[in-house]
Amino acid sequence: MSTEVRQQAANALLTAYQGWSIEPLSEQIPDLDLTDAYAIQLAQVKYWTERGATVKGHKVGLTAAAIQRQLGVDQPDYGHLLDTMFHLEDQPIDLARFQQPRIEPEIAFVLGAPLRGPGVTAAEAAAAVQYIVPALEIIDSRIQDWKITLIDTVADNASSGGVVLGSTYGEPFATDLRLTGCVLRHNGKIIDTGAGAAVSGSPLNSLVWLANTVGPLGVTLEAGHVVLAGSLTAAYPIADGDTFSAEFGGIGTVTATFGKDLS
Template identity: 60%
Template sequence: MDATAVREAADLLLRAYAAGKPVAPLIETYPDATVEDAYRIQLDQVRVWTDDGDEVKGHKVGLASAAMQRQMGVDQPDYGHLTGSMFHLEHQPIPSGNFLQPRIEPEIAFVLGRKLSGPGVTVADAVRAVDFVVPALEIVDSRIEDWRISIVDTIADNASSGGVVLGSRPTALSTVDLRLAGCTLHANGDLVATGAGGAVLGSPLNALVWLANTVGPLGIDLEPGHVVLPGSMTRAISLRPGDTVVSTVAGLGSVTAVFGSKEEA
């Protein structure tokens, strides 16, 4: 795709939220688009958001588990940017009008204490860089009609990023085995999914390493204080106004997201 086509595709996605209406899959409009083109489209939107005063506060790895890859019909992870406006407080109503087709998934969030600069980052480097971990709920959303996404579509759509709720109990990485940390996901009091950290590329730490080594050659560092979401431990579930979702992770505690009405701020 040339620069004009990249700009057009980014504008389509930017207008989707403004209009409150998803768009047709980009891969249908731009059938020759590549993964590299999709990341250019993503970065074009990030530049618009930061120019408008938002700030990059971290990154997410998407489609890191086999369950999520099967659910979305793709075969590789991707990454997106987390901006300050995407973060919401526990137990406080999240306005549903900010989203188009929201789903929610449980994750283990890394909060970095040191910079990670790839390529060449190892698991040992990643362990040293992590300040603490917290349970998290990620709201994924798609600006593509009916979630009919290819890998190009989800990458261009900022890896289907929507919102983040972080738990408030920090835990040192040395006190928990993330691979074996079991997870339960409850919606409105009902158990809807279970999983474990090992579902995320064998360990959420592997996803952190993958991210650092993938974005490093692009000139992107993972900065101290940034949040990294490594991927979901279960399938994603749909969200409706009024839903309350709780993720509990063994050794880390729980995190609660309240999905409010369209009017609630």
């Protein structure tokens, strides 16, 4: 696919951030492939960083079977986390920033050393982690009605929207992350539960996959970067006034509130 067509697709997605969604790119451009989709994603990242944004990490998406069934895809993807996407815990988040937001509970890795593939092992990935932190990811889509294929979500920066990190920082592997349980609450009521094994067998596997996937593209996961490993449950829609909290066994709790700050 030509660079011009890729840039046109990136421009369409960038324009959609102004408040309206677009038809799936996979329908508009039938021969779009995964390589094109990541190039479209990178074109947007280039646009944002040239205007002052900073890459603060990556997210791995579509790792849980529940999410893959929900969105009709069959493999993980990754997107970029920018400084503009991070929100403070318990501080109201204005939903006007988003179009079709949904929330997911995730375990976040914060790196203490750089990590670059190919060939990264689980042991090397574990050694690069400084600490883990509970997180809530706000996913969003610039594609109408979430009618996405893998190609669409990759091009749309893996449906990234926002991130809320918790205030507790855990030792990376003091517990078996495969067995780490999660309870997701909406306005105080339990709506879902999950375990770390839902994330590619273990959240650590997501970190390994990411390092080995982006490494051949010349990308290093830098010290201090945040990596969201993937959701432990299905994603749930967010409405104005909602409060969501996720409690992770042995790690801690993170809370996100939605609504305009009236203070």
